[in-house]
Amino acid sequence: xxxxxxxxxxxxxxxxxxxxxxxxxxxxxxxxxxxxxxxxxxxxxxxxxxxxxxxxxxxxxxxxxxxxxxxxxxxxxxxxxxxxxxxxxxxxxxxxxxxxxxxxxxxxxxxxxxxxxxxxxxxxxxxxxxxxxxxxxxxxxxxxxxxxxxxxxxxxxxxxxxxxxxxxxxxxxxxxxxxxxxxxxxxxxxxxxxxxxxxxxx
Amino acid sequence: xxxxxxxxxxxxxxxxxxxxxxxxxxxxxxxxxxxxxxxxxxxxxxxxxxxxxxxxxxxxxxxxxxxxxxxxxxxxxxxxxxxxxxxxxxxxxxxxxxxxxxxxxxxxxxxxxxxxxxxxxxxxxxxxxxxxxxxxxxxxxxxxxxxxxxxxxxxxxxxxxxxxxxxxxxxxxxxxxxxxxxxxxxxxxxxxxxxxxxxxxx
Numbered sequence: 001x002x003x004x005x006x007x008x009x010x011x012x013x014x015x016x017x018x019x020x021x022x023x024x025x026x027x028x029x030x031x032x033x034x035x036x037x038x039x040x041x042x043x044x045x046x047x048x049x050x051x052x053x054x055x056x057x058x059x060x061x062x063x064x065x066x067x068x069x070x071x072x073x074x075x076x077x078x079x080x081x082x083x084x085x086x087x088x089x090x091x092x093x094x095x096x097x098x099x100x101x102x103x104x105x106x107x108x109x110x111x112x113x114x115x116x117x118x119x120x121x122x123x124x125x126x127x128x129x130x131x132x133x134x135x136x137x138x139x140x141x142x143x144x145x146x147x148x149x150x151x152x153x154x155x156x157x158x159x160x161x162x163x164x165x166x167x168x169x170x171x172x173x174x175x176x177x178x179x180x181x182x183x184x185x186x187x188x189x190x191x192x193x194x195x196x197x198x199x200x201x202x
Numbered sequence: 203x204x205x206x207x208x209x210x211x212x213x214x215x216x217x218x219x220x221x222x223x224x225x226x227x228x229x230x231x232x233x234x235x236x237x238x239x240x241x242x243x244x245x246x247x248x249x250x251x252x253x254x255x256x257x258x259x260x261x262x263x264x265x266x267x268x269x270x271x272x273x274x275x276x277x278x279x280x281x282x283x284x285x286x287x288x289x290x291x292x293x294x295x296x297x298x299x300x301x302x303x304x305x306x307x308x309x310x311x312x313x314x315x316x317x318x319x320x321x322x323x324x325x326x327x328x329x330x331x332x333x334x335x336x337x338x339x340x341x342x343x344x345x346x347x348x349x350x351x352x353x354x355x356x357x358x359x360x361x362x363x364x365x366x367x368x369x370x371x372x373x374x375x376x377x378x379x380x381x382x383x384x385x386x387x388x389x390x391x392x393x394x395x396x397x398x399x400x401x402x403x404x
Contacts, residue, residue: 184386
């Protein structure tokens with residue numbers, strides 16, 4: 001039985017392990033399509049064009065802003081991140097849910113544009129874990145790590161704007177929580193009115 | 203990590219297959235305790251005292267009403283059904299969630315007493331299935347089945363008062379939906395504020 005597609009917005013500070021969790025959700029729930037963001041940041045090792053991100057330059061990104069081709073965009077550390085509008089609309093029309101991996105600013109933009117979007121904030125249960133993971137990643141300078149931690153604290157101050165907080169101590173448990181949220185949201189009475197019509201019109 | 207206990211109220215018309223679904227949930231989610239109702243109706247084959255219901259007589263039931271020992275009660279067809287208060291409070295104090303299998307009237311009473319209770323309405327995706335299941339059960343007279351169908355239609359008119367509608371075409375899928383709802387509700391931002399305190403107080 002086809003059910004309505006949802007906008008699922010997942011944010012979380014750098015080092016929360018969000019990407020791993022999202023990959024597991026995408027592998028396991030085929031009713032959800034990942035919204036590939038555009039970014040001006042350099043690809044990390046193993047990241048693929050069109051799968052993880054559309055990697056574009058700043059000039060191209062600014063052009064997309066000007067042309068209104070982005071659903072939301074944000075500047076984070078030194079780079080731009082944004083969501084191309086067209087593929088999102090295509091998927092919703094097909095009845096698929098679309099999952100967004102966006103920064104706090106982007107999440108707030110999506111919420112104000114689409115109040116029915118489901119906002120999920122991913123964090124480890126202990127803040128110190130973020131610092132640990134950023135160091136373990138080994139891709140950033142000490143200065144950049146400090147900046148990311150400062151940004152993380154800023155991002156935490158938006159947590160209560162989200163509908164859900166998912167705890168990522170174990171990626172499988174966190175992925176299960178996100179899948180449960182998606183399932184539960186489909187069960188909301190307001191989304192299942194059509195199953196009552198037959199009786200209530202009697 | 204212990205999380206807060208919830209009140210989970212499950213209702214559904216006779217023939218919706220609610221009891222089977224609830225049994226599966228109880229088997230699989232050990233953080234949830236079943237609230238055993240008291241009833242004046244006769245036990246069905248296989249039902250056990252203190253497990254499925256406390257089977258009591260009408261005089262005893264009326265005494266419990268008088269003494270304020272019931273969280274909610276309702277009269278349904280010819281019988282009384284109600285929820286003894288004490289075990290619910292005990293379990294919540296232990297941090298366990300309590301699942302109630304109650305009729306629509308009972309659910310509305312719990313909602314007005316505890317607005318934070320999670321209300322779930324269980325139905326098959328086609329109303330005709332209810333009629334089919336009531337006949338297949340073979341425990342009721344034709345007259346009683348007609349009465350149950352009339353009651354079911356009345357109960358459907360309350361469906362939008364519930365938070366969630368779970369579709370029971372396959373008991374395992376329906377049980378998964380209920381377990382997802384319980385997990386998702388634990389993830390609500392408001393229930394996970396404590397994981398932010400460390401950072402937001404910095």
